[in-house]
Amino acid sequence: MSRYSVFSLVRNALSYHQNWQRAWRSPDPKREYDIVIVGGGGHGLATAYYLATECGITNVAVVEKGWLGGGNTGRNTTIVRSNYLWDESAAIYDHAMTLWQGLSRELNYNVMYSPRGLLHLAHSVHDMQEIQRRGNAIYLNGIDSEFLSPEQVKAMVPYMQMDGRYPVLGALLQRRGGTARHDAVAWGYARGADAAGVDIIQNCEVTGFDIQDGAVVGVETTRGRIGAKKVGVVAAGHSSVVAEMAGFRMPLESFPLQALVSEPVKPAVDCVIMSNGVHAYISQSDKGELVIGASSDAYNSYTQRGSFDVIEDTLQAICELYPLFTRMRMLRQWGGIVDVTVDRSPILTKTPVRNMYFNCGWGTGGFKCTPGSGHVFAHSLANGEMHPIAAPFSMDRFHSGALIDEGAAAAVAH
Amino acid sequence: MLLITCPWCGERDQTEFHCHGEAFIARPANALDMTDEEWGDYVFFRKNVKGIHYERWSHDHGCGRWFIAVRNTATDEFLGFYKPGEEIPAFELEGA
Ligand SMILES: Cc1cc2nc3c(=O)[nH]c(=O)nc-3n(C[C@H](O)[C@H](O)[C@H](O)COP(=O)(O)OP(=O)(O)OC[C@H]3O[C@@H](n4cnc5c(N)ncnc54)[C@H](O)[C@@H]3O)c2cc1C
Ligand SMILES: [Zn+2]
Numbered sequence: 001m002s003r004y005s006v007f008s009l010v011r012n013a014l015s016y017h018q019n020w021q022r023a024w025r026s027p028d029p030k031r032e033y034d035i036v037i038v039g040g041g042g043h044g045l046a047t048a049y050y051l052a053t054e055c056g057i058t059n060v061a062v063v064e065k066g067w068l069g070g071g072n073t074g075r076n077t078t079i080v081r082s083n084y085l086w087d088e089s090a091a092i093y094d095h096a097m098t099l100w101q102g103l104s105r106e107l108n109y110n111v112m113y114s115p116r117g118l119l120h121l122a123h124s125v126h127d128m129q130e131i132q133r134r135g136n137a138i139y140l141n142g143i144d145s146e147f148l149s150p151e152q153v154k155a156m157v158p159y160m161q162m163d164g165r166y167p168v169l170g171a172l173l174q175r176r177g178g179t180a181r182h183d184a185v186a187w188g189y190a191r192g193a194d195a196a197g198v199d200i201i202q203n204c205e206v207t208g209f210d211i212q213d214g215a216v217v218g219v220e221t222t223r224g225r226i227g228a229k230k231v232g233v234v235a236a237g238h239s240s241v242v243a244e245m246a247g248f249r250m251p252l253e254s255f256p257l258q259a260l261v262s263e264p265v266k267p268a269v270d271c272v273i274m275s276n277g278v279h280a281y282i283s284q285s286d287k288g289e290l291v292i293g294a295s296s297d298a299y300n301s302y303t304q305r306g307s308f309d310v311i312e313d314t315l316q317a318i319c320e321l322y323p324l325f326t327r328m329r330m331l332r333q334w335g336g337i338v339d340v341t342v343d344r345s346p347i348l349t350k351t352p353v354r355n356m357y358f359n360c361g362w363g364t365g366g367f368k369c370t371p372g373s374g375h376v377f378a379h380s381l382a383n384g385e386m387h388p389i390a391a392p393f394s395m396d397r398f399h400s401g402a403l404i405d406e407g408a409a410a411a412v413a414h
Numbered sequence: 415m416l417l418i419t420c421p422w423c424g425e426r427d428q429t430e431f432h433c434h435g436e437a438f439i440a441r442p443a444n445a446l447d448m449t450d451e452e453w454g455d456y457v458f459f460r461k462n463v464k465g466i467h468y469e470r471w472s473h474d475h476g477c478g479r480w481f482i483a484v485r486n487t488a489t490d491e492f493l494g495f496y497k498p499g500e501e502i503p504a505f506e507l508e509g510a
Binding site for chain 2: 238240241244249250251252253254298299300301302303305307308309342398399400401
């Protein structure tokens with residue numbers, strides 16, 4: 001892998017950018033790997049990267065049915081934060097936050113992590129109580145969180161309508177929260193993993209598993225059988241479908257979640273503003289588009305679209321809170337299929353099939369944890385035991401009752 | 415946005431309805447003797463099929479009644495709407 005630097009930029013500019021090296025190879029699958037990762041989204045690619053760079057396991061393949069990051073990784077609204085209520089969540093999301101801070105340098109790839117500050121608005125007495133309870137819990141976990149008065153909110157976002165239909169009574173601010181460039185995260189991890197020896201195999205769908213004596217020994221794919229000593233499934237919205245191939249169920253339901261972007265305009269929103277109560281969150285990309293997240297549809301579906309009434313709901317809230325944007329035109333809208341658990345926390349787990357592990361259930365909010373999730377999942381796969389940060393997120397919790405209930409804190413939030 | 419046919423009121427906009435997920439999950443009769451494993455499966459584990467899904471809906475902003483719909487979750491195409499207790503034909507996806 002040739003490193004990206006000012007010098008490589010100048011050198012390639014002189015040859016009219018004709019000679020840039022491909023960012024990763026496109027190899028044919030080998031007969032067998034030590035570990036096969038199913039799903040080439042950010043989490044799968046990060047897992048492969050840390051397996052190869054930290055755990056010394058380089059005989060690894062990532063098998064992706066479409067193209068890298070074509071799932072939820074390339075469809076999300078890029079919000080990054082770690083202000084969750086419970087200790088287990090704080091541990092995993094803040095682990096990711098720490099990794100975000102050095103990620104561009106580590107990967108030699110600009111993931112555009114931008115700690116521009118993230119506001120959670122409170123519109124009612126209930127919202128105020130929720131942010132106070134959560135804010136204090138977060139603070140006790142050593143994670144930055146501040147309460148803002150309405151005056152302080154107004155100073156940060158002068159054009160916000162403070163006393164309209166959704167009065168703003170206060171806000172919770174995480175200054176380290178912000179955004180990162182979603183595609184770059186997938187591409188950066190892919191390039192790093194490839195350079196460390198991982199085979200990335202795109203357009204290759206897993207259609208079944210070779211399971212012998214209760215242990216997985218290979219995956220069946222549209223490009224033939226690939227032997228595997230261990231398998232890590234990181235298939236987001238399709239996790240239930242993949243689990244069914246292996247003969248068990250997951251505590252998941254899949255829903256469409258949608259987002260939309262506006263025409264590009266001059267810088268207007270310099271932080272991320274979320275509002276759980278009214279199902280709308282907004283930020284502005286470096287290109288100038290307003291990036292707006294909506295809520296998920298209220299019925300299972302794999303259609304990757306999303307309903308119009310949800311868009312209408314979201315945009316009326318945006319127009320109410322920011323009258324400035326009422327005449328903006330929306331350019332694009334899309335949906336992703338999110339895998340939702342009842343406690344709104346992810347699942348990192350062993351499964352009823354030996355040597356098969358799942359990392360899923362990230363639902364509407366897993367982009368922010370891509371580095372943390374990949375890191376602890378890699379160590380779990382390598383050691384055959386779940387990493388201490390991952391252990392509480394095991395699937396057992398749906399039988400033991402030890403749920404990690406982020407439902408109230410993250411009902412909408414991403 | 416889906417068009418849904420309430421078996422009592424006819425075709426209406428989806429926003430009049432509420433979806434209650436997978437159908438035919440019966441509350442276990444032997445509640446007192448069940449293991450944690452069985453309880454967990456009953457409460458939390460779902461088929462979450464990509465394909466033909468039997469599901470419950472209620473017509474909240476209409477007659478208020480519950481019914482069963484059959485939908486292909488890969489396309490959102492509805493295959494039928496049934497009153498509780500009505501016989502539901504076995505559907506198969508073409509090519510499946
Ligand atoms: C509209 C929207 C907005 C969001 N906003 C945010 C946000 O602001 N912040 C945040 O933190 N999170 C957000 N999320 C959630 C976040 O996008 C996901 O939790 C995260 O990207 C999941 O990453 P992943 O790598 O697990 O999944 P994905 O990127 O979906 O990767 C899974 C991959 O598995 C592949 N796959 C599936 N089945 C098979 C098979 N049989 N064989 C081979 N490959 C297979 C898929 O093609 C896919 O590429 C949002 C999601 C959506 C849809
Ligand atoms: Zn009706």
